[in-house]
Amino acid sequence: MGALNTLKDVVNFLTNPPIFITLMAVTFFLLIGRRAFWRPRIGLVVGVVAAIFVALSTLDPNFRLIVGKPDNIPIVAMLFLVGFFLFISMSQAYNNDERIARGEPPIEGSPKEAEKTWVWPDLVYTEMLCMVIGIIILVIWGIVFKAPIEEPANPSRTPNPSKAPWYFLGLQEMLVYFDPWLAGVVLPSLIIVGLMAIPYLDTNPKGNGYFTFRERRVEITLFLFGFVILWVLLVMLGTFLRGPNWNFFGPYEYWDLHKLLALNNVNLSEYVWVKMLHANISGMNMFVRELPGILLVLFYVGVLPGLLAHSRREVKLPGGARVNIGLRKYYEKMGPWRYSVFVMLVLAMFSLPIKMVLRWLFNLKYIIAMPEIFFNI
Amino acid sequence: MATAKPPQPFLSRTWDYITETQIWRSIFRHGMPANNRNRVLVVMSNVFLHLHPVKIRKSGIRLKFTWCMGGLTFFLFLVETFTGLLLMFYYRPTVAYAYMDIIDLAEQVPLGIMREIHRWGAHAMVITVWLHMFRVFMTGSYKPPREFNWNVGVILLVLTLLLSFTGYLLPWDQLAIWAITVGSNMARATPVLGHEGPGSQLLALGDVKMVHAGSDARFALLGGRFVGEGALLRFYVLHCVGIPLVAGILMAVHFWRVRKDGGISGPL
Missing domain, CATH: 1.20.810.10 (Cytochrome Bc1 Complex; Chain C)
Incomplete structure (x- = not known):
């Protein structure tokens, strides 16, 4: 019993956002380029281990309470589906890469696959089968789990925690690190704009119509980092690990309304003026006070893109892979317009992990804090 | 002397009867899609199926590719x-x-x-x-x-x-x-x-x-x-x-x- 509780404590500790997100992101970058990992066999093992983990965890009452909610069941299913399709796509991608390296066409372009077949019966039957299976799953799902209905709406009684619909919980999780105007309006808009811009920014003609990794290394790594880590993982985090007051609760932890977490977050202006220069900022002009942050943000969006376009520094990662930190290659390939849009979108995406790390390491609240005009970054 | 046709099973006789009525033939303008000509016609003459082409590359219907x-x-x-x-x-x-x-x-x-x-x-x-x-x-x-x-x-x-x-x-x-x-x-x-x-x-x-x-x-x-x-x-x-x-x-x-x-x- 003691060992079990220790194990639970370890899991609760490991799922703490700073550790959890860092672990996942590092694992992602270490594994994405490893051919040996993306094999159906390993996928099966990972899936079975995860399933056993979830199944055994349901013995814990606190875990059952949150994961067993009927509305949360599709989210658990999504975790497994995303993992499953990640393995399916990456193992096919690596298989194709090996074929291409041998001088063969990708499997989708092999003579047998490129051959045409009749829509009736081949495609129509596949579609019908998918529909029948879909209906069966929905009906069984509908019979087993009743659609929940809570107490009638009461505007004067705010539930704690109040959560947005589950697919927006990644955005709600961003609220920990950014103000609503960024986390709720600007960044979501940039996600949509960024997705729409993909085909116009990606000028690589290779990898069109078949799974491949080697021919589209950077595109796939960036996209999967955004989709799997910054979207799906944060949805999970927001759904299962955020309780009352949006405090973190481990999967086996009781959602205690009175859990207190010390919040001693500090703005950059306070770091610079008060802690470093021992100045009094209470009467200071807002723009002078926030000058350090303004300069930093201007550097990030105004100078950094230019520096990156100029540099071609190569860095060796612990995994052995070489990563080009400078983006000169891209600037030359994409031209000034495409490059500018591309680099701004990438910087916007990485602003989230950067802000996360700054928060975890330095308790940094805002880089620019101008609550007077609702302008906090 | 003409040889008498062997008696057809009931179901197949009924099927033949139904598919030869004017009502059936007004809806379906071709026979069962069992030969290539009718496989083309079934897709071309049906408003729902004609979202599809008549023929499609095999990789395009492989579940492992399309999910x-x-x-x-x-x-x-x-x-x-x-x-x-x-x-x-x-x-x-x-x-x-x-x-x-x-x-x-x-x-x-x-x-x-x-x-x-x-x-x-x-x-x-x-x-x-x-x-x-x-x-x-x-x-x-x-x-x-x-x-x-x-x-x-x-x-x-x-x-x-x-x-x-x-x-x-x-x-x-x-x-x-x-x-x-x-x-x-x-x-x-x-x-x-x-x-x-x-x-x-x-x-x-x-x-x-x-x-x-x-x-x-x-x-x-x-x-x-x-x-x-x-x-x-x-x-x-x-x-x-x-x-x-x-x-x-x-x-x-x-x-x-x-x-x-x-x-x-x-x-x-």
């Missing part, structure tokens, strides 16, 4: 339309009735699982549409000539989320109004257009603010200063008519462009 996620998303849209239509018979979008109508539906309709299918189908649709985008990205299928169709797809993805978001409010329980309150509070912080957004102070005539809680983006979204009667009606109309209509039109464009851009993607 069937686009098809499942469309299928779930149809399921949601059908079950949603049935739910509309029982549901009145007013603060006084909405919640009780849902309770009635659960308690008075025997063996009813329409609301269950509608809700689980909605969750599933959000997931399938993400997985569809995932697959399309991983196979590089947004690359020329399919750039525009990828964009239509992104809009459809956003519309799927909005469909689910607007539907979230309709049961009018605690989960519904507080989820929508949390979600729509973001609109308060819209730059310039939200009353707590950066830049909103700039829009003022002298001392009179133009962007305040009664005129900002959130007010427009909710039809009020909080999630109330106005929001319920707005979300209901958008959920049942507005967004499905736009999504339906865009789906037509999406499917049509799949064909026009060379069918399902494959190596060039």
Whole structure:
């Protein structure tokens, strides 16, 4: 019993956002380029281990309470589906890469696959089968789990925690690190704009119509980092690990309304003026006070893109892979317009992990804090 | 002396009789699609099947390649339309009735699982549409000539989320109004257009603010200063008519462009 509780404590500790997100992101970058990992066999093992983990965890009452909610069941299913399709796509991608390296066409372009077949019966039957299976799953799902209905709406009684619909919980999780105007309006808009811009920014003609990794290394790594880590993982985090007051609760932890977490977050202006220069900022002009942050943000969006376009520094990662930190290659390939849009979108995406790390390491609240005009970054 | 035809089994005689009636022949202009000519005709002469080409590359129907996620998303849209239509018979979008109508539906309709299918189908649709985008990205299928169709797809993805978001409010329980309150509070912080957004102070005539809680983006979204009667009606109309209509039109464009851009993607 003691060992079990220790194990639970370890899991609760490991799922703490700073550790959890860092672990996942590092694992992602270490594994994405490893051919040996993306094999159906390993996928099966990972899936079975995860399933056993979830199944055994349901013995814990606190875990059952949150994961067993009927509305949360599709989210658990999504975790497994995303993992499953990640393995399916990456193992096919690596298989194709090996074929291409041998001088063969990708499997989708092999003579047998490129051959045409009749829509009736081949495609129509596949579609019908998918529909029948879909209906069966929905009906069984509908019979087993009743659609929940809570107490009638009461505007004067705010539930704690109040959560947005589950697919927006990644955005709600961003609220920990950014103000609503960024986390709720600007960044979501940039996600949509960024997705729409993909085909116009990606000028690589290779990898069109078949799974491949080697021919589209950077595109796939960036996209999967955004989709799997910054979207799906944060949805999970927001759904299962955020309780009352949006405090973190481990999967086996009781959602205690009175859990207190010390919040001693500090703005950059306070770091610079008060802690470093021992100045009094209470009467200071807002723009002078926030000058350090303004300069930093201007550097990030105004100078950094230019520096990156100029540099071609190569860095060796612990995994052995070489990563080009400078983006000169891209600037030359994409031209000034495409490059500018591309680099701004990438910087916007990485602003989230950067802000996360700054928060975890330095308790940094805002880089620019101008609550007077609702302008906090 | 002519040899007598051997007697046909009953079922096959009935089948022959039915398929030779004028009614049958007026609907189906060709025989069973058992030979190549009829396989062409069945696709060409049927308004639903003619979304498809007559022949298709084998890799394009391999489940390992397509995951069937686009098809499942469309299928779930149809399921949601059908079950949603049935739910509309029982549901009145007013603060006084909405919640009780849902309770009635659960308690008075025997063996009813329409609301269950509608809700689980909605969750599933959000997931399938993400997985569809995932697959399309991983196979590089947004690359020329399919750039525009990828964009239509992104809009459809956003519309799927909005469909689910607007539907979230309709049961009018605690989960519904507080989820929508949390979600729509973001609109308060819209730059310039939200009353707590950066830049909103700039829009003022002298001392009179133009962007305040009664005129900002959130007010427009909710039809009020909080999630109330106005929001319920707005979300209901958008959920049942507005967004499905736009999504339906865009789906037509999406499917049509799949064909026009060379069918399902494959190596060039």
